Amino acid sequence: RLMDAIRATLGSNGPLAGVRVVVTAGPTREPLDPLRFLSNRSSGKMGYALVAAAIDAGASVTLITGPTALTPHSEASVIGVESAAEMADAVQTAVQDADVLIMTAAVADYRPASVAEHKIKKSSDDLTLNLTRTTDILASIDRPGLLKVGFAAETTSLLDYARDKLRAKHLDLIVANDARTSMGSDEGWAYLLEPGKEAEEVGPTSKAELAEVIIDRVASLLRSRRTSERD
């Protein structure tokens, strides 16, 4: 934690000095009843590494995190959430005065259509669970001027899905990786895609190093945006 503070101070002249960054991390949990939930294998490691890299680069960072076993960087403002709906609310509020939104969280696409008040008792051999779509957080955020970075974790057709998402959600950058090798792992490997550019491969490396590459890219995107605004 002392090292956290020292590195944050050193970063105060860094490429993200004065920049306000919101990072989402971890899985969400969508309850069926008071005990059971739908979730996913996201460990939060990529998001927490991005928080550290952004703070080291001088940014002030808000971390909005689902349940993980990790300890966040001591200089981050931390908001703990559980469901996709809670995460959506927290992000909407946090981006009101942010410059950059980095969505690494593995937000559930579907939640149980209804939540039972009491533990569902086993009875019949089969049970049908009705699921309904959650709010698409990245697509619902349209604050002008906000730099939006998304993640695509897929098990097949990685680059195709990532390009679709980049376009559909008007992202400035998307980080695409194979969910089966990346989720829960310390290893970092990804494609970085920007609108109208070729995909660029990063890694295999650590998630900490991949996070630094992404934060460098965010800094250069902010610089080129400021330059073009000045022209």
Added chain:
Amino acid sequence: RLMDAIRATLGSNGPLAGVRVVVTAGPTREPLDPLRFLSNRSSGKMGYALVAAAIDAGASVTLITGPTALTPHSEASVIGVESAAEMADAVQTAVQDADVLIMTAAVADYRPASVAEHKIKKSSDDLTLNLTRTTDILASIDRPGLLKVGFAAETTSLLDYARDKLRAKHLDLIVANDARTSMGSDEGWAYLLEPGKEAEEVGPTSKAELAEVIIDRVASLLRSRRTSERD
């Protein structure tokens, strides 16, 4: 870990000296696809506390555990599992040479009827998930002479459900608690029920102390069983 070893040695003359105990702990995860799963709020704290209490009492302990954030007692043999089916297999094998089975794990009652090979992509607004029953582990174990301890975590009608489970699964002891206050918490509070006896309330206390009370009860059940065998 040194303290673990010292306490285990002190326990070698304890009430469970020479007794082989299998403890299950934590939640299970039932996959929908390579990333998503159904799970529950069990932290594993009660089970891990029982492992420590049993080793302190001189038992040799096998811990069969779902995914948790906890570090097991260093003197326990640990088998990590994920799904209810994996836990059922591990328990069936482990009880072959055990004297006591303590099932604290919150094993899923239902699993998705089929597991998708690739990440399920969001498409329609609604999705129906077909679930099917998992194997009832406690009911499927019928090794003669094995002392069986079950847990009932409920949100309503606690004692009624616990009595039904005690009878239906031929348990020697059941520990019944309110899932909403116990799951994930460090607090211990429960009813202990044996066949043909009044329920006995323990706590509120710590899970460590509740574990000691349960292990003491297991020791006395084993003693009275040996006495009656001798008669």
